[in-house]
Amino acid sequence: xxxxxxxxxxxxxxxxxxxxxxxxxxxxxxxxxxxxxxxxxxxxxxxxxxxxxxxxxxxxxxxxxxxxxxxxxxxxxxxxxxxxxxxxxxxxxxxxxxxxxxxxxxxxxxxxxxxxxxxxxxxxxxxxxxxxxxxxxxxxxxxxxxxxxxxxxxxxxxxxxxxxxxxxxxxxxxxxxxxxxxxxx
Numbered sequence: 001x002x003x004x005x006x007x008x009x010x011x012x013x014x015x016x017x018x019x020x021x022x023x024x025x026x027x028x029x030x031x032x033x034x035x036x037x038x039x040x041x042x043x044x045x046x047x048x049x050x051x052x053x054x055x056x057x058x059x060x061x062x063x064x065x066x067x068x069x070x071x072x073x074x075x076x077x078x079x080x081x082x083x084x085x086x087x088x089x090x091x092x093x094x095x096x097x098x099x100x101x102x103x104x105x106x107x108x109x110x111x112x113x114x115x116x117x118x119x120x121x122x123x124x125x126x127x128x129x130x131x132x133x134x135x136x137x138x139x140x141x142x143x144x145x146x147x148x149x150x151x152x153x154x155x156x157x158x159x160x161x162x163x164x165x166x167x168x169x170x171x172x173x174x175x176x177x178x179x180x181x182x183x184x185x
Contacts, residue, residue: 001171001172002082003026003027003083004025004083004086005023005026005087006021006023006079006087007023007152008097009146009148011041011045011058012049012052014045015092015095015099016041018041019041019056019058021072022036022151023036023149023152024152025156029163034152034153035076036149038062038067040066042104055146056146056147068104069104073106085111085113085185086113086159087113087115087116087152088135088151088158089115090114090117098185112185113182113185116158116159119158119178120158120162123161123162132151139157139158162174
């Protein structure tokens with residue numbers, strides 16, 4: 001089964017203010033594709049907050065010539081087809097996807113997803129924190145935290161390590177065995 005990991009960065013506290021997206025895809029146990037794009041937030045959510053800039057390092061001038069969400073959405077859609085989607089703190093990333101779609105008048109994609117925070121809590125209970133950077137550090141996964149492409153890849157590698165640790169390579173079986181819920185968007 002195809003597993004697609006996604007990570008968004010936002011310009012401010014509004015989940016529709018997406019300013020970058022990273023996607024990594026694993027199929028048949030191999031990382032097949034990766035996608036990254038800066039995104040020019042829509043005018044009504046384009047104010048960059050100091051806090052968010054400090055987190056991800058993306059400035060307003062970095063996205064001046066970037067594609068808008070409508071364009072990026074069309075490029076992202078194929079990654080969701082026939083895939084189980086995951087994100088670390090999935091509520092945030094799925095909220096961004098949904099809010100950006102609503103803000104632009106686009107249909108919210110119908111997809112199934114799970115949260116790798118929940119998976120990491122079950123698979124690596126010895127960790128005191130399950131933040132992406134903590135789990136990736138524990139697993140020796142190179143991570144440039146808050147670079148959306150690196151975060152998506154790190155998220156996908158948590159899934160790969162979980163499969164290797166458990167010996168279960170069917171993601172749906174792995175999640176079911178470990179009581180990790182699959183949600184619908």
